[in-house]
Amino acid sequence: MLRTILFTAIVLAIAIGGGAGSVWMALHASEGIGAVQIGDWTAFPDVGTPDADTYSKARFAREGGLALGRAEGIAFVAPRDSSGALLRRNCTYTIEGSIPSSRFWTIYAADADRVVLPPVVRRVPALHSYEMLRTSDGAIRITIGPDPAPGNWLGITGSGSMQLVLTLYDTPAATAARVFEIELPQVLKVACND
Amino acid sequence: MTRLLHVLVLGLFGAGIVHIAVLFLLPLYTDRDAWAQLSDLGDYYTVTTIGGGAATTPLVRSVDPLFAAVACRFDLNDGVLHVEAEGRAPFWSMSVYDRNGQNIFSFNDRTAADGKVDFVVLTPVQTIEVRKELPERFVNAVFVEADIDDGIVLVRAFVPDQTWRPAIETFLGGVSCTSL
Numbered sequence: 328m329l330r331t332i333l334f335t336a337i338v339l340a341i342a343i344g345g346g347a348g349s350v351w352m353a354l355h356a357s358e359g360i361g362a363v364q365i366g367d368w369t370a371f372p373d374v375g376t377p378d379a380d381t382y383s384k385a386r387f388a389r390e391g392g393l394a395l396g397r398a399e400g401i402a403f404v405a406p407r408d409s410s411g412a413l414l415r416r417n418c419t420y421t422i423e424g425s426i427p428s429s430r431f432w433t434i435y436a437a438d439a440d441r442v443v444l445p446p447v448v449r450r451v452p453a454l455h456s457y458e459m460l461r462t463s464d465g466a467i468r469i470t471i472g473p474d475p476a477p478g479n480w481l482g483i484t485g486s487g488s489m490q491l492v493l494t495l496y497d498t499p500a501a502t503a504a505r506v507f508e509i510e511l512p513q514v515l516k517v518a519c520n521d
Numbered sequence: 522m523t524r525l526l527h528v529l530v531l532g533l534f535g536a537g538i539v540h541i542a543v544l545f546l547l548p549l550y551t552d553r554d555a556w557a558q559l560s561d562l563g564d565y566y567t568v569t570t571i572g573g574g575a576a577t578t579p580l581v582r583s584v585d586p587l588f589a590a591v592a593c594r595f596d597l598n599d600g601v602l603h604v605e606a607e608g609r610a611p612f613w614s615m616s617v618y619d620r621n622g623q624n625i626f627s628f629n630d631r632t633a634a635d636g637k638v639d640f641v642v643l644t645p646v647q648t649i650e651v652r653k654e655l656p657e658r659f660v661n662a663v664f665v666e667a668d669i670d671d672g673i674v675l676v677r678a679f680v681p682d683q684t685w686r687p688a689i690e691t692f693l694g695g696v697s698c699t700s701l
Binding site: 334337338339340341342343344345346347349350375376377379381382384385387388389390391392393394395396397398399400430431433435443451452453455457458494496497 | 524528529531532533534535536537538539540542543544545547548551553554555557558571585586587592612614616618619621622623624625626627628629631632673675677679681682683
């Protein structure tokens with residue numbers, strides 16, 4: 328009798344614990360189902376649309392966002408640099424290369440919950456393509472870090488991890504079929520203030 | 522030993538069922554989605570600032586820091602929804618979301634007729650009704666056919682720098698969300 332109760336309890340514990348735990352883990356994996364990986368950047372082109380898979384839908388319901396539509400744009404997130412290390416707010420990074428065609432794009436740093444990081448005093452927390460300084464071949468180079476830098480500088484403060492969000496607006500790359508064709512610049516670590 | 526294996530297999534099988542059940546029920550029972558957050562801020566057809574300078578909602582994080590955005594909830598059972606605004610912005614875009622916050626239709630200022638915010642959201646049945654006799658005020662409007670009851674309309678506008686902020690806020694402040 329006691330054994331039956333014990334075994335039933337174990338079965339239920341595995342079922343409920345394992346079931347809930349596996350959903351939690353699946354929803355917290357950043358390289359989840361439905362993700363498109365381009366270099367250091369990840370996008371979820373289907374997220375927040377009726378075409379999304381069940382995992383993306385569940386993740387989206389918990390995050391409570393309103394995703395950009397196909398005609399609006401697409402957001403790419405880079406949580407790691409090109410060496411695979413997590414991005415940190417006390418390090419300096421550069422982004423160099425060309426950005427896919429779009430009407431304009433913006434870049435900002437955010438924390439793990441996608442909340443925008445506070446800017447360095449009296450600066451805006453994001454950069455956009457209309458104000459970029461470009462090299463002679465049209466490529467861009469952005470320095471991201473706590474110390475002021477010449478050229479395009481996105482200032483960040485604080486410590487801990489961060490992620491970069493690059494959003495392309497009004498771009499043909501926003502459709503899921505085309506998103507695999509584009510190339511995005513690498514995120515390179517320069518130095519860290521430890 | 523066989524008993525233990527039996528328990529383990531049964532447990533894993535149950536875990537699979539729980540996994541699937543939780544996954545499918547999550548979107549239905551969440552109280553953190555966009556609809557729930559907007560419901561706390563205002564009634565249907567209330568234009569709420571959800572991004573930009575004056576915004577205070579958690580929904581802010583779905584809006585780019587260089588953007589300002591307003592949203593309103595609607596119910597097409599009350600009649601067709603007409604959203605319009607005067608003025609222009611360097612870039613604006615709008616999206617229609619269903620009750621679960623899924624983007625079902627979007628367009629931007631280049632897709633709109635004369636770059637003005639003027640659109641009508643309606644169900645396929647209402648489209649037939651409206652087509653019969655097109656009201657004068659809908660002549661320039663973009664028609665968005667959506668087979669939904671409840672939904673959210675969101676208008677975003679790009680704020681290139683702080684000097685644009687007052688102009689964009691006036692533009693978005695003029696967005697009206699009316700049911701006809």
